[in-house]
Amino acid sequence: MKFLFKGIVVLALGVVLLSTISASAATVNRQSNSRTSTTATPINHLVVIFDENISFDHYFGTYPFAKNLPGEPQFNASRNTPSVNGLNMALLKANPNLANPTRLDRSQALTCDQDHNYKDEQLAFDHGLMDHFVQSVSGGSCTDKSIVMDYYDGNTVTALWNYAQHFAMSDNSYDTVFGPSTPGALNLVS
Numbered sequence: 514m515k516f517l518f519k520g521i522v523v524l525a526l527g528v529v530l531l532s533t534i535s536a537s538a539a540t541v542n543r544q545s546n547s548r549t550s551t552t553a554t555p556i557n558h559l560v561v562i563f564d565e566n567i568s569f570d571h572y573f574g575t576y577p578f579a580k581n582l583p584g585e586p587q588f589n590a591s592r593n594t595p596s597v598n599g600l601n602m603a604l605l606k607a608n609p610n611l612a613n614p615t616r617l618d619r620s621q622a623l624t625c626d627q628d629h630n631y632k633d634e635q636l637a638f639d640h641g642l643m644d645h646f647v648q649s650v651s652g653g654s655c656t657d658k659s660i661v662m663d664y665y666d667g668n669t670v671t672a673l674w675n676y677a678q679h680f681a682m683s684d685n686s687y688d689t690v691f692g693p694s695t696p697g698a699l700n701l702v703s
Contacts, residue, residue: 562676563701565694566629568646569683571663572670574600574614576677579667585619588667588674597682600664609644612659619669625655631692638691 564572576597577590600614608614617624628634628650637649651658667674676682690696 560680561701562673563698565698566627568627568661569597570599570614572665572673573597573677573682574664575616575666576674577667579674580616581668582618585668586671588671590667591678594678608662609642610662611647612662614662614664615659617663617665617669621663622669624660624663625651627651627661629693634688634691 576599577588577594578596579588581587581589605614627646633649637643637646639645646661647659651661688697689700
């Protein structure tokens with residue numbers, strides 16, 4: 514009986530101690546949150562556009578430069594728009610992959626999905642050389658396997674390019690994990 518009483522006293526003291534620490538931490542947290550800080554552009558919302566199984570270059574490879582062909586929506590970048598680490602002239606004309614990238618027009622809005630199996634994506638990365646996409650992850654049902662290298666510009670994906678003009682984007686992160694979409698999506702939101 515004496516042992517049980519000691520256990521109850523120790524448990525009660527532990528609960529009181531934890532309650533005191535929790536209350537103290539909550540007070541400190543409220544005080545630190547009560548201080549207002551100002552930024553030039555406070556963030557009110559975070560919107561993530563997650564273009565699944567598509568490379569950055571597929572949508573933004575030539576950003577901010579669009580061809581602006583007659584009959585297509587025009588895209589004219591704002592002054593001082595930074596360029597991206599995308600498809601420069603050397604990559605457009607002498608790409609290390611099996612095929613050079615080509616521009617997709619508005620009639621080619623629907624393309625085959627890039628293979629996103631774990632091993633195939635590792636093969637495409639080729640130890641960071643990024644030069645085995647055509648032979649490793651090209652769209653399974655496409656007749657032209659080089660479509661995995663092709664890209665749109667601001668005349669075709671005008672909305673995405675307009676978002677890029679006004680918000681932030683990530684041009685140096687292809688993925689954080691190889692394989693199917695769910696692990697990558699979980700990684701993105703965690």
